Amino acid sequence: MIWSNKLSNSVQSIAPSGIRKFFDIAAKMKDVISLGVGEPDFVTPWTIRESCVYGLERGYTSYTANRGTLELREEIARHYKNRYALNYDVDKEILVTVGVSEALDIALRAIINPGDEVLIPEPCYVSYQACTILAGGVPISVPAKIENEFRITPEELEPHVTNKTKAILIGYPNNPTGAIMERADLIKLADFAEAHDLVVISDEIYGDLTYKGVHECFAALPKMKDRTILLNGFSKAYAMTGWRIGYALSNPDFIGAMTKIHQYTMLCAPITAQMAAVEALRHGEKYMKKMVAEYDRRRNLIYDGFNKMGLNCFEPRGAFYIFPDISSSGLTSEEFAEKLIQAEHVALVPGSAFGKSGANHVRCSYATNIEKISEALNRIEHFLTRIR
Amino acid sequence: MRELLEILERNSRVSVSELASMLQKSEYEIENDIARLEKEKIILSYGTLINWERFGDDNVVAIIEINLTPQREFGFDAIAERIYRFDEVRTVYLMSGNFDLLVIIEGKSLKEVANFVSTRLSTIDGVTQTRSHFMLKAYKKDGVILDNDEQDRRLVVSP
Numbered sequence: 119m120i121w122s123n124k125l126s127n128s129v130q131s132i133a134p135s136g137i138r139k140f141f142d143i144a145a146k147m148k149d150v151i152s153l154g155v156g157e158p159d160f161v162t163p164w165t166i167r168e169s170c171v172y173g174l175e176r177g178y179t180s181y182t183a184n185r186g187t188l189e190l191r192e193e194i195a196r197h198y199k200n201r202y203a204l205n206y207d208v209d210k211e212i213l214v215t216v217g218v219s220e221a222l223d224i225a226l227r228a229i230i231n232p233g234d235e236v237l238i239p240e241p242c243y244v245s246y247q248a249c250t251i252l253a254g255g256v257p258i259s260v261p262a263k264i265e266n267e268f269r270i271t272p273e274e275l276e277p278h279v280t281n282k283t284k285a286i287l288i289g290y291p292n293n294p295t296g297a298i299m300e301r302a303d304l305i306k307l308a309d310f311a312e313a314h315d316l317v318v319i320s321d322e323i324y325g326d327l328t329y330k331g332v333h334e335c336f337a338a339l340p341k342m343k344d345r346t347i348l349l350n351g352f353s354k355a356y357a358m359t360g361w362r363i364g365y366a367l368s369n370p371d372f373i374g375a376m377t378k379i380h381q382y383t384m385l386c387a388p389i390t391a392q393m394a395a396v397e398a399l400r401h402g403e404k405y406m407k408k409m410v411a412e413y414d415r416r417r418n419l420i421y422d423g424f425n426k427m428g429l430n431c432f433e434p435r436g437a438f439y440i441f442p443d444i445s446s447s448g449l450t451s452e453e454f455a456e457k458l459i460q461a462e463h464v465a466l467v468p469g470s471a472f473g474k475s476g477a478n479h480v481r482c483s484y485a486t487n488i489e490k491i492s493e494a495l496n497r498i499e500h501f502l503t504r505i506r
Numbered sequence: 507m508r509e510l511l512e513i514l515e516r517n518s519r520v521s522v523s524e525l526a527s528m529l530q531k532s533e534y535e536i537e538n539d540i541a542r543l544e545k546e547k548i549i550l551s552y553g554t555l556i557n558w559e560r561f562g563d564d565n566v567v568a569i570i571e572i573n574l575t576p577q578r579e580f581g582f583d584a585i586a587e588r589i590y591r592f593d594e595v596r597t598v599y600l601m602s603g604n605f606d607l608l609v610i611i612e613g614k615s616l617k618e619v620a621n622f623v624s625t626r627l628s629t630i631d632g633v634t635q636t637r638s639h640f641m642l643k644a645y646k647k648d649g650v651i652l653d654n655d656e657q658d659r660r661l662v663v664s665p
Contacts, residue, residue, distance in 0.1 A: 135665065145662060293665075488517075
């Protein structure tokens with residue numbers, strides 16, 4: 119009996135992630151150095167873990183309000199007020215979710231009618247297109263150019279606008295490129311969104327991980343607060359990936375609609391993770407800053423390393439990825455990644471996994487200690503001299 | 507300069523070229539900075555934190571509280587110097603509170619340490635009282651957890 123023909127068309131139309139293959143190869147090797155990991159190498163700071171343990175001891179094991187505990191929503195509101203001078207209503211404009219992943223999914227489902235188009239600058243995080251398709255929308259990929267350090271411009275987006283374009287989905291600082299958008303870039307994008315009356319979904323999960331300058335929050339731009347569905351979480355800045363805790367901020371209509379989906383599908387985010395998130399916002403900043411300082415040193419090391427090998431790459435200004443151009447090797451990014459792991463046991467992710475415009479690149483994560491980064495750079499250099 | 511010191515404090519084996527990359531300076535500048543910090547005695551030594559117990563040693567560590575009568579002109583400094591010059595003495599701090607000096611001593615056996623305290627420390631002029639506490643187990647030293655079983659549990663490749 120073949121069951122696959124019972125599957126929904128939308129699920130069948132989604133290609134499996136291009137990352138899986140490298141995971142399978144790497145899992146069989148013992149001395150792999152992985153630059154392929156999309157999460158911090160730090161463990162969650164103890165004060166955050168300890169607050170969760172304390173909560174469990176006192177018996178905090180129940181459901182919470184659908185939107186999340188009042189305590190956490192208040193901390194999130196306070197954080198955005200202090201950091202970006204943004205005022206979100208605790209009762210109507212904040213929704214605590216199970217990671218940004220859930221927030222992204224329900225944001226798209228809340229606004230998309232069948233056939234609605236979503237502009238998605240590429241390279242981008244692997245789930246943007248898939249979530250759009252699952253929501254019944256049509257992802258319209260728009261390649262960003264390395265000449266612009268992978269910043270997207272209205273000129274590049276304009277030709278893709280149709281009368282079905284509903285939203286634009288951006289993620290800066292960017293996974294996989296490490297690109298950021300300066301305030302001037304974002305203002306152009308804001309004008310574009312307003313001119314075409316588009317909803318902007320801004321995934322700012324890496325917002326706290328920026329180097330040489332501060333993060334510009336899209337919702338904090340003039341007139342953009344209500345138009346934007348701002349997504350953020352605790353995974354990257356506070357090394358809390360496994361806790362699965364994120365949130366969405368937007369106008370009461372959007373958050374209300376998202377809450378409707380959330381209450382019927384997820385009910386609420388885990389109470390333990392919500393308690394930990396409160397602690398992160400109250401006392402986690404100094405630990406976060408320490409981690410950011412450490413990422414910055416690693417970023418400098420790996421950026422120098424690739425430049426010295428003659429691999430063309432721009433300086434990443436956010437997240438913890440660097441995205442060198444490997445076309446000088448004569449290999450495609452998949453070939454490069456596969457040969458590198460076989461020959462030198464260094465795992466990284468081919469840029470093609472993040473969209474066609476990443477095809478000549480590989481994504482290297484520097485969320486790994488200095489010793490391993492140095493050793494990985496040596497191995498990659500060895501690999502390059504052999505194949506060149 | 508602070509960042510350089512912080513890196514070296516945690517790991518003095520980081521190479522000059524790695525330091526140069528991390529701190530966005532030239533190797534020449536890093537070498538100069540380190541030389542100057544050494545000369546100014548800001549960097550004092552490049553030690554290695556070792557778990558001797560795991561290596562198999564069963565040395566005895568004692569923490570001694572010492573009460574002193576301060577001396578005119580010298581205060582506690584002269585007596586502290588007499589104490590810290592002994593090789594057996596690993597650490598000496600001047601403290602506020604119920605006692606004056608906190609001294610950490612290492613020896614091969616309980617007897618050896620007790621002997622050292624009674625014959626060498628207690629007999630120093632100005633030492634009025636000593637209280638010895640023997641260390642039973644070290645959990646954390648200089649910011650490092652000695653038996654840390656936290657490991658990298660991440661998937662090798664993830665989006």
